[in-house]
Amino acid sequence: MSIKRRILGPIVLLIVIGIVGAFWVSLAAIRTQNAIQDADTTTMRTLQATERAQRIRVEIEDQLSQFLEFNTVETPARVNRNHQRFVTAFRNVWQELRAAPGSPKQIEMVAQVEEQFEAWNTEATIALGLLTDTHIPSHNRLDHLARRLELALVALEQEVRLSAANANQDARQRYVQQVVVVFISMIVIFLVAGSTFIGFGSQLVRSLTQLATAMERIRSGDFDTPVSYVDRRDEVGKIARGVAAFSYTLRDLSAAKTRIEHLALHDQLTNLPNRRALQEYLEHCFDLAPSSEHRVAVLHVDLDRFKQINDLMGHAAGDEILRHAARAMQQQIGADDLTARVGGDEFVIVLRQAGTDAQVECIANRIIEAVSQPIEIWGDFVHVGASVGIAFLMAGETDPARILSNADIALYVAKSKGRGRASFYNDATRARFEGNMALLKDLRCGLDNGEITAFFQPQVDGVTGEVIGFEALARWRHPERGMLDPGVFITLAFEHGLGDRLTERIVSDAIAALLEWRARGLPAPSVSVNFSAKQLRDGGLVEYLDDTLFAAALEPEDIAIEVLESVLFSDGVDPALNTIAQLQKRGYKIELDDFGTGHASISNLRRFKVDGIKLDKDFVAGVDQDAEQEVILRTMIDLCRNLDIVCLAEGVETEAEKNKLISLGCSRFQGYGVARPMPQDAVTEWLETQYGRHTTAKAG
Structure with a gap:
C-alpha cells in the first residue's frame, strides 16, 4: 500500500x-x-x-x-x-x-x-x-x-x-x-487512527533517516553501498529507487569526471601526462629549492625521422613508434620523475633529482639509445632516432614556459649539430637561438618583399667550352646585413615551413632567366633547381612544375631537379621515388647532388635511376695532388660511366683540377674555376662576353 x-x-x-x-x-x-x-x-x-x-x-x-x-x-x-x-x-x-x-x-x-x-x-x-x-x-x-x-x-x-x-x-x-x-466512539477511533499515524510516522521517520544516511554516504563519495527499501512498492520505495538511481548516476558521473580529468591531463595515445599536467608538475617543482645537491632538469626529446616514417607507413605505424618511444623513455627514469608528451613527436622529461651535468647527460644518452632501438612493425624493422635538449631549473624560477623554452632551445642546437645527440642550454645558446628567430622573422618579411633572389652558377664542358647549364642558388639581399649565402638561411627556412615559398621563388627566377637568355639568343640549355626530400615526398611537386612550365611555354627538360644524396637513404624514400619516377616519365632530368658525402651504395643507385651525379667538391679539391683521392674519384667516375650516368664535378677551381678530371673521364665542371654564382643580369653580361649571341647548345 x-x-x-x-x-x-x-x-x-x-x-x-x-x-x-x-x-x-x-x-x-x-x-x-x-x-x-x-x-x-x-x-x-x-x-x-x-x-x-x-x-x-x-x-x-x-x-x-x-x-x-x-x-x-x-x-x-x-x-x-x-x-x-x-x-x-x-x-x-x-x-x-x-x-x-x-x-x-x-x-x-x-x-x-x-x-x-x-x-x-x-x-x-x-x-x-x-x-x-x-x-x-x-x-x-x-x-x-x-x-x-x-x-x-x-x-x-x-x-x-x-x-x-x-x-x-x-x-x-x-x-x-x-x-x-x-x-466516545469518535475519541476511540481518533485514538486508533492516531496510533496508526504514530506507528506509521515512526516507521516513515526510520525509513527517511536511513535514506538520509544513504544520501550522506553518496555526498561523501560512497556510491557502492546499496540503498535500503528499493524493493518497497510505496512512496518510500520510489524515493529509495530514486536515491539509488541518483547514486548510480553520480557514480557514473564521478567515473566520467575521473576519466575526463585523466584525459584532460594525459595523452590518449601514450597515456603519458600532457602539456597541462607538465606545467602543473613544474609549478610543484618550483617549491623545491634548487641547490647543488638538489637540481631539477628538464629534457626536451624530439624523435628524428618520425615524420618521414609516419608519411611512408601511415599513422598506425607512427602511433606504434610513439608508444615505443614513451615506454623506452619511462624505463630510463626514476619513479619520482615525469615523462610527458607535449605534441606530435615531442616529449619532455623532468628529473627531480638530476645530479651533475655528467649524470644528466648519461641519462639523456641512455634515452637516445633506448629510443633508437629497432622497432618491428608489420614484419619490418624501423629505426628512429632522438635528439635531446637539456635545461636546469634555476633558483627563483617561477615560469614553466621559461624552462621549457630553454630546453627547446637546447633541442634546437642538438638538431642543428646533426641529430641523435644531447645539448645543454646556456646563455650563448639562447643568444644564438634568439638570433635565428630574429633572422626567421626577417626571412618572412624578405619573402614578402622580394629580397630572396636566384643567383646562377654556369656549368660548362671542359673540352668544348660550351655552356651545358646553370644551377640556381638562393641569395638573400638583407636590408641590414647585406647579401647572405644560402647556408645562413636555407635550413632555417625549411625547418619552419618556408621551404616551399623559397623554392617557388627560385623556380620563378630560373624560368624568367631562361626566357630572357633565350630571347637574347644566349646559350641557356637548362637550369637545375634544388628540391628537398620533403618536397619530393609531399606529392604536389609534379603538378606544380607542370603547371608552372606550361604557363611559361617551357618543356620539362628545361628544368633539372637536383636532390641530395641523403634522399636515397632516408626513411620515407618510397614516396620520393614515386615522385621522381613521375618526373622522369614527363621528361625532367634528375641529378644527385653532393654524391659521395652520404651513404650511397651501388644497389641504391640501381634502384634509384638518376640522369646525372654531381661529385662533391671535397673529392675534387686537390685531386691533382692526392693519389688516394684520385683513386676514389676515378672509381666514382667509372661507376657513373658504367651505369650510363652523366657526372659533373663541383668545386673546380684550378686548371690542374680540370685537367686531372678530364684525364679521369669527367669533363663537366662547375665551380669558381669556371665562374662564380651571379645574378641574372651579370650572367647575361658574362654569356655575351664569353660566347656572344648564338644558338643555345644542349647538354649531351
Missing part, C-alpha cells in the same frame, strides 16, 4: 467519522427537541382536558347543589339536560385523554379518574331520577363521590405534569447519552 493511501485512508475515515458524528449528534438533538415538544404538547392537551373536566365537574356540582338547595320543579329538568351535556363533554375530554400518549402510570390514572367519574355519574343520574319522585338523595353520598372525582382529577393533573417533566428529562438524558456515545 502506498504512503498516499496509508495517509489519506485514515484522514478520510476521520473526516467521515467526524461528519457522521456531527450528523448523529445533530439528529439526536433534533429528535430530543421533537420529543420534548411532543411531550409538552401532550402535557398541555392533557392539562387542558383535565381543566375542562374540572370545570364540567364543578358546573355539574353547582347545578346539583342549587337543585338540592332550592328544590325547584323547573330546576331538575334543566339540571338533567345540563348534566347530560356535561357528561357528553366530559366523555369527549376523556377520549382525548385516552388517545393522548403518556406513561403507564398516567394511563392507569386516566382509567381511575374515568372510573371515579362513572361512579359519580351513576350517583348523579340516580339523584336526578329521584328528583321526579321528590326523593332527595343523600347529599353526603353525592358530595363524597364528587370529592373523590376532584381528587382523582387533581392527581391526574399532577401525574400529567410529572410525566411531562419525566419525558423531558428522559429525552435530554437520551440526547446526552447519544452525544456521549458518539464522542
Whole structure:
C-alpha cells in the first residue's frame, strides 16, 4: 500500500467519522427537541382536558347543589339536560385523554379518574331520577363521590405534569447519552487512527533517516553501498529507487569526471601526462629549492625521422613508434620523475633529482639509445632516432614556459649539430637561438618583399667550352646585413615551413632567366633547381612544375631537379621515388647532388635511376695532388660511366683540377674555376662576353 493511501485512508475515515458524528449528534438533538415538544404538547392537551373536566365537574356540582338547595320543579329538568351535556363533554375530554400518549402510570390514572367519574355519574343520574319522585338523595353520598372525582382529577393533573417533566428529562438524558456515545466512539477511533499515524510516522521517520544516511554516504563519495527499501512498492520505495538511481548516476558521473580529468591531463595515445599536467608538475617543482645537491632538469626529446616514417607507413605505424618511444623513455627514469608528451613527436622529461651535468647527460644518452632501438612493425624493422635538449631549473624560477623554452632551445642546437645527440642550454645558446628567430622573422618579411633572389652558377664542358647549364642558388639581399649565402638561411627556412615559398621563388627566377637568355639568343640549355626530400615526398611537386612550365611555354627538360644524396637513404624514400619516377616519365632530368658525402651504395643507385651525379667538391679539391683521392674519384667516375650516368664535378677551381678530371673521364665542371654564382643580369653580361649571341647548345 502506498504512503498516499496509508495517509489519506485514515484522514478520510476521520473526516467521515467526524461528519457522521456531527450528523448523529445533530439528529439526536433534533429528535430530543421533537420529543420534548411532543411531550409538552401532550402535557398541555392533557392539562387542558383535565381543566375542562374540572370545570364540567364543578358546573355539574353547582347545578346539583342549587337543585338540592332550592328544590325547584323547573330546576331538575334543566339540571338533567345540563348534566347530560356535561357528561357528553366530559366523555369527549376523556377520549382525548385516552388517545393522548403518556406513561403507564398516567394511563392507569386516566382509567381511575374515568372510573371515579362513572361512579359519580351513576350517583348523579340516580339523584336526578329521584328528583321526579321528590326523593332527595343523600347529599353526603353525592358530595363524597364528587370529592373523590376532584381528587382523582387533581392527581391526574399532577401525574400529567410529572410525566411531562419525566419525558423531558428522559429525552435530554437520551440526547446526552447519544452525544456521549458518539464522542466516545469518535475519541476511540481518533485514538486508533492516531496510533496508526504514530506507528506509521515512526516507521516513515526510520525509513527517511536511513535514506538520509544513504544520501550522506553518496555526498561523501560512497556510491557502492546499496540503498535500503528499493524493493518497497510505496512512496518510500520510489524515493529509495530514486536515491539509488541518483547514486548510480553520480557514480557514473564521478567515473566520467575521473576519466575526463585523466584525459584532460594525459595523452590518449601514450597515456603519458600532457602539456597541462607538465606545467602543473613544474609549478610543484618550483617549491623545491634548487641547490647543488638538489637540481631539477628538464629534457626536451624530439624523435628524428618520425615524420618521414609516419608519411611512408601511415599513422598506425607512427602511433606504434610513439608508444615505443614513451615506454623506452619511462624505463630510463626514476619513479619520482615525469615523462610527458607535449605534441606530435615531442616529449619532455623532468628529473627531480638530476645530479651533475655528467649524470644528466648519461641519462639523456641512455634515452637516445633506448629510443633508437629497432622497432618491428608489420614484419619490418624501423629505426628512429632522438635528439635531446637539456635545461636546469634555476633558483627563483617561477615560469614553466621559461624552462621549457630553454630546453627547446637546447633541442634546437642538438638538431642543428646533426641529430641523435644531447645539448645543454646556456646563455650563448639562447643568444644564438634568439638570433635565428630574429633572422626567421626577417626571412618572412624578405619573402614578402622580394629580397630572396636566384643567383646562377654556369656549368660548362671542359673540352668544348660550351655552356651545358646553370644551377640556381638562393641569395638573400638583407636590408641590414647585406647579401647572405644560402647556408645562413636555407635550413632555417625549411625547418619552419618556408621551404616551399623559397623554392617557388627560385623556380620563378630560373624560368624568367631562361626566357630572357633565350630571347637574347644566349646559350641557356637548362637550369637545375634544388628540391628537398620533403618536397619530393609531399606529392604536389609534379603538378606544380607542370603547371608552372606550361604557363611559361617551357618543356620539362628545361628544368633539372637536383636532390641530395641523403634522399636515397632516408626513411620515407618510397614516396620520393614515386615522385621522381613521375618526373622522369614527363621528361625532367634528375641529378644527385653532393654524391659521395652520404651513404650511397651501388644497389641504391640501381634502384634509384638518376640522369646525372654531381661529385662533391671535397673529392675534387686537390685531386691533382692526392693519389688516394684520385683513386676514389676515378672509381666514382667509372661507376657513373658504367651505369650510363652523366657526372659533373663541383668545386673546380684550378686548371690542374680540370685537367686531372678530364684525364679521369669527367669533363663537366662547375665551380669558381669556371665562374662564380651571379645574378641574372651579370650572367647575361658574362654569356655575351664569353660566347656572344648564338644558338643555345644542349647538354649531351
